[in-house]
Amino acid sequence: MKRELLVGVLAVSLAFSTWVAEPAFATGTNPEKKLKEIQQDKKKAKTDLNKTQAELNEKKKKLQALEEQVGKLDEQIASHTKKLLDNQKLLEKQDKQFKETLVRMYQKNELDYTAQLLASDSFSEFLTRYETLRVILKRERAILEGYIETKNKIEKEKAAVEAKKEKQAPILKAAQKEYQSIKSVLAKQTNNLEKLEHQEELTKEAIEEKNRLVREANGMYSGRGTGVLQWPANGKVTSGYGWRSGRMHEGIDVANSIGTPIYAADSGTVSLTKSNPGGYGYYVVINHGNGLSTLYAHMYRSTVTVSVGDKVRKGQRIASIGNNGRSSGPHLHFEVHKNGNPVDPMKYLP
Known part of the structure; x- marks a missing residue:
């Protein structure tokens, strides 16, 4: 009797447990089904990401072609600007001589020069005085012509x-x-693009050229800063100064959305x-004086608001974060150079 009762209880318990389990699977908690859904979601996200990246790459190619044209013109403008500044410095030196010469020529008119020649006691003295006056007049004429020539060069460079x-x-x-079109794509796919790693794959040649140009540029223009730097952009530091992937990373990477202000x-x-x-995208260097300069890279030229020779103040907006050059995600590559050599920016930042 007891045995029959025990068998009955077990039968009821098994039936009850089976009845409870069936609705649980029906509501979607089946582990295999859930795993399949997750895998499908990941596959779709990856597909969307690849599609977005392909669209971005296509737009970047179009923008790059335009930026190359703008960049070439920037270099020509910078060359003319340098000549303009050089001539302005020369004119400042010539200005004093020019004014003194005008006063002297006004005070000593042609009659005075003629009187000096006629006052000669002999023909040989006449020739000596004539030669002296000729040299003086030639020198004064050269001063006047040099001043006028420099002014003409300045006007020519301004026009250029x-x-x-x-x-x-x-x-x-x-x-x-x-x-703006790229910004629109990025705005729609922010979540997907956040998965991209902010990496640079710069060549040794690009790095060496950059350092050489920075040294040369700092010899042409002087600046006057405080020596204490502020953060150039808001964002997350995704890569620091030092060795990375077998090469020296000569600055820090500050990641943020495209269009974020750079100061x-x-x-x-x-x-x-x-x-x-093919490397740093579009970059800007600012000379702060005392051998200190800063570099800002991976911007798009269309967002840069300064040109060579411009005086900038601390905290002034100069560009926006981009994804230009060998960069796989929007970020600012920021460098500090001391006496022509890259140093750790973190030592100068608060």
Whole structure:
């Protein structure tokens, strides 16, 4: 009797447990089904990411072509600007001589020169005085002509700068339109693109060229900063200064969304702007004086608001974070150079 009762209880318990389990699987908690859904979601996310990246790459190619044209014109403008500044410095030196010569020529008119010649006691003395006056007049004429020539050169360089800027304007406008298109794609796919690693694959040649250009540029333009830097952009530091993947990473990477403002880390003079689509994208160098300069890279030229020779103040917006050059995600590559050599930016930042 007891045995029959025990068998009955077990039968009821088994039936009850089976009845409870069936609804649980029916509500979607089946582990195999859940795993399959997760895998499908991941596959779709990866597909979306690849599609977005392909679209971005296509747009980047179009923008890169425009930025290369703008970059070449930037270099020509920078060359004319340097000549303009050199001639302005020369004119400052010539100005004093020019004014003194005008006063002297006004005080000593042609009659005075003629009187000096006629006062000669002999023909040989006449020739001596004539030669002396000829040398003086030649020198004074050279001073006047040199001053006028320098002024003409300044006007010529100013006109060349304006002409290049006028030629550049429509190309820059097209680049800005393409840049806004990229921003639109990024805004729609922010979550997916956050999965991208912010990596640079810069060549040794690109790094060496960058350092050489920075040294040369700092010899042309002087700046005057405080020596204490502020953060150039808001964001997360995704890579620090030091060795990385078998090469030296000569700055820090600050990751944030495309379009995030970039500020001058200190006051100074813009000493270099460079288009480098195969490496640092578009980059800007500011000379702060006392051997200190800063570099900002991977921007799009269409967002840069400064040019070579411009004086900038600490905290002034100079560009926006981009994804230009050999960069797999939007970020600012920021460097500090001391006496021509890259150093750890973190030593200068608060």
